[in-house]
Amino acid sequence: MSATGGVAGGGAGTGYASIFVQEDVSTAEVDRLEAVHAPLADSVRDLVAATIQTCVDEDEVREVRAEVDALVARLRARRIDGPAGVRYNAEGRSWSWGNAVVGERNAVAPPLDVVRDPDDLVHAETVLGVQYEGPPGMVHGGVGALLLDHVMGVAASARKRVTFTGTLTMRYVRATPLGPVRIEARVDREEGRKVFVVATLADPDGVTVEAHGVFIVPSWAVTDA
């Protein structure tokens, strides 16, 4: 989802009305805050991986847990109530710090840096670590779908329109090893409010997942009707 489509909120009954929020804050300030918070998310990512892989003794585990709990309490001393949502400013900068795929403040997100090429191919590269395991040593199928969904959504949301995933189809050609992956997506065709997107997830040896998706411009976001 994007708040960059000139749609300040979903219509009544969409459940999105309070998610797209305009903030009176400069892009420079958003960038500055992001530079402070993103490294924290990086460190928490390391913590997640370390939690999976650690072989320290049990007492050490208990002590570390107490320290982590204390850090959580410090961070919660002042916080927003609920999800981070999608925010945007008057300069057209949007940010979704809690997003599960690209959220700069979300340690669950890899995070993905999604790039739109001049020819409208959208791509992203990342390295999937031990926290994304499904089959032994392999990327969880749902994680692959998660990353594909987002990159396909960006492809569908060209020209700043809002689209939502309608239907996604995945063909898992072969297992994806943990490690570097590349996602590519492009719009195949459009029919009315339906945007058909094709995409791939690949490891360094080639494509591991092929995806087809139907992304819909929701009726409430149609502004030129």
Ligand SMILES: CCCCCCCCCC(=O)SCCNC(=O)CCNC(=O)[C@H](O)C(C)(C)COP(=O)(O)OP(=O)(O)OC[C@H]1O[C@@H](n2cnc3c(N)ncnc32)[C@H](O)[C@@H]1OP(=O)(O)O
């Ligand atoms: C730049 C930043 C980009 C960020 C990218 C973010 C990527 C992440 C994307 C997501 O995760 S979005 C979250 C997951 N998706 C949802 O929560 C969507 C939930 N469903 C809805 O909100 C609505 O059902 C939906 C917007 C998909 C459709 O509602 P509408 O009322 O606008 O559709 P309508 O019923 O009028 O149908 C319009 C056309 O779409 C078709 N359609 C509707 N739902 C569909 C569906 N689910 N799958 C395929 N086609 C669908 C429908 O048949 C029809 O086709 P025709 O024009 O040919 O008659």
